[in-house]
Amino acid sequence: xxxxxxxxxxxxxxxxxxxxxxxxxxxxxxxxxxxxxxxxxxxxxxxxxxxxxxxxxxxxxxxxxxxxxxxxxxxxxxxxxxxxxxxxxxxxxxxxxxxxxxxxxxxxxxxxxxxxxxxxxxxxxxxxxxxxxxxxxxxxxxxxxxxxxxxxxxxxxxxxxxxxxxxxxxxxxxxxxxxxxxxxxxxxxxxxxxxxxxxxxxxxxxxxxxxxxxxxxxxxxxxxxxxxxxxxxxxxxxxxxxxxxxxxxxxxxxxxxxxxxxxxxxxxxxxxxxxxxxxxxxxxxxxxxxxxxxxxxxxxxxxxxxxxxxxxxxxxxxxxxxxxxxxxxxxxxxxxxxxx
Numbered sequence: 001x002x003x004x005x006x007x008x009x010x011x012x013x014x015x016x017x018x019x020x021x022x023x024x025x026x027x028x029x030x031x032x033x034x035x036x037x038x039x040x041x042x043x044x045x046x047x048x049x050x051x052x053x054x055x056x057x058x059x060x061x062x063x064x065x066x067x068x069x070x071x072x073x074x075x076x077x078x079x080x081x082x083x084x085x086x087x088x089x090x091x092x093x094x095x096x097x098x099x100x101x102x103x104x105x106x107x108x109x110x111x112x113x114x115x116x117x118x119x120x121x122x123x124x125x126x127x128x129x130x131x132x133x134x135x136x137x138x139x140x141x142x143x144x145x146x147x148x149x150x151x152x153x154x155x156x157x158x159x160x161x162x163x164x165x166x167x168x169x170x171x172x173x174x175x176x177x178x179x180x181x182x183x184x185x186x187x188x189x190x191x192x193x194x195x196x197x198x199x200x201x202x203x204x205x206x207x208x209x210x211x212x213x214x215x216x217x218x219x220x221x222x223x224x225x226x227x228x229x230x231x232x233x234x235x236x237x238x239x240x241x242x243x244x245x246x247x248x249x250x251x252x253x254x255x256x257x258x259x260x261x262x263x264x265x266x267x268x269x270x271x272x273x274x275x276x277x278x279x280x281x282x283x284x285x286x287x288x289x290x291x292x293x294x295x296x297x298x299x300x301x302x303x304x305x306x307x308x309x310x311x312x313x314x315x316x317x318x319x320x321x322x323x324x325x326x327x328x329x330x331x332x333x334x335x336x337x338x339x340x
Contacts, residue, residue: 084180
């Protein structure tokens with residue numbers, strides 16, 4: 001049923017969802033937990049899929065193309081949940097339609113496309129954000145606050161890893177180069193975004209990894225370096241389970257983020273004097289609600305970006321991924337049309 005857990009005195013923010021895969025199902029469920037969210041439309045290249053999705057979530061309109069959804073005057077915000085390779089085309093069209101945009105990560109498959117769309121959103125004055133939901137988690141906000149307040153001194157190193165075993169059933173998205181497949185764009189973006197969040201854009205990058213027979217990265221390890229000597233060791237994999245943890249080490253302490261670091265339920269802050277502070281939090285739903293609420297705040301108040309995930313950070317993260325993919329020898333073909 002398309003209803004929220006509590007009422008709101010403000011007019012609802014009306015969402016249109018492009019695509020009906022797993023992540024679209026997840027976000028639709030999370031939208032039902034946001035007080036002022038309403039899903040009013042969904043689209044798929046196969047209209048019957050959109051109709052099934054609409055029935056599942058109580059959505060009034062189901063379309064057989066994203067162009068029809070973008071032409072719907074009742075849609076305030078478009079959530080783009082297609083495979084990576086189709087993001088740029090749909091975000092571009094959504095901006096032309098002057099729709100606010102929340103696009104799944106990775107934002108695009110190339111730095112050039114990311115920069116182009118970020119500039120377009122800026123020029124048009126339209127809200128646009130990559131759905132890096134972990135940036136909005138209360139404990140990630142706590143971590144950033146501790147670091148900014150000097151709670152661990154000067155950051156000297158960061159380590160983060162995220163990996164799982166993706167079986168052959170995932171080929172249609174994760175393993176297909178035509179859809180922007182591979183470990184870095186799918187899950188490696190989380191460790192990269194975590195390091196970039198704290199240290200900004202690195203000056204040096206080294207990458208090592210394994211490619212599949214189709215030419216996408218199955219696993220990768222990155223070593224990033226910053227001026228002054230700070231560094232980050234980042235790992236990602238689609239063929240092995242990793243610890244899925246993170247650590248930030250500074251001159252006056254460290255912060256450990258247990259598994260799953262990108263959806264944290266705890267932080268351990270250890271100071272150089274040996275004292276330890278543990279922070280815990282139980283996410284609402286599956287952890288996407290704070291991001292959705294932040295999007296609503298921006299849309300309501302006419303802001304075009306969030307503080308937590310501005311497009312400048314999306315560009316910085318994509319620059320790292322772009323360099324790493326190039327170093328590994330990954331190149332993506334021109335994407336096929338997404339099906340207007």
